């Protein structure tokens with residue numbers, strides 16, 4: 054099966070590889086840079102889901118006539134709650150016939166100092182690098198990896214997001230009419 058991921062972020066590509074391994078599916082997986090159609094730092098679940106869907110759809114369309122079975126979009130964002138700002142993560146799988154599966158991931162509460170910088174308009178990636186003293190954390194363990202001491206990483210989190218988004222294709226009989 055041919056799968057295209059709407060990103061070159063190595064954490065996302067590795068997550069898709071490990072998801073397919075875990076699902077026991079053989080796939081040729083590549084990444085492509087696509088537009089997300091949402092802001093660089095999505096600030097709601099809805100905007101983050103929209104970004105994931107756009108990435109998945111644009112991945113399918115980027116392949117110029119080549120047959121691709123699934124486009125996959127993985128998007129990170131943040132959500133405001135009465136208990137503070139949380140990182141949120143969403144994934145979308147779009148099949149070549151246009152069926153869309155969506156899955157969500159863990160949420161981790163951001164420290165107030167980081168949350169405040171995001172509310173002022175900065176992006177989580179560079180803020181996290183500065184705060185944790187790392188480089189390109191978003192391409193490796195992610196904020197979730199830093200904050201959980203690597204017990205959950207961006208790779209394992211997005212791996213599970215892909216498996217959840219794939220539920221519709223793993224069990225189509227449960228989704229008839231939806």
Ligand SMILES: O=P(O)(O)OP(=O)(O)OP(=O)(O)OC[C@H]1O[C@@H](n2cnc3c(O)ncnc32)[C@H](O)[C@@H]1O
Nearest residue numbers: 060062093094128129176177178181191195196197
């Ligand atoms: O190369 P792409 O696929 O665009 O990957 P990205 O990490 O830059 O883009 P996302 O859409 O996944 O994330 C949106 C923003 O949130 C940041 N972000 C999201 N989750 C993060 C995490 O776990 N750790 C660090 N930054 C994160 C990221 O840096 C972006 O600024």
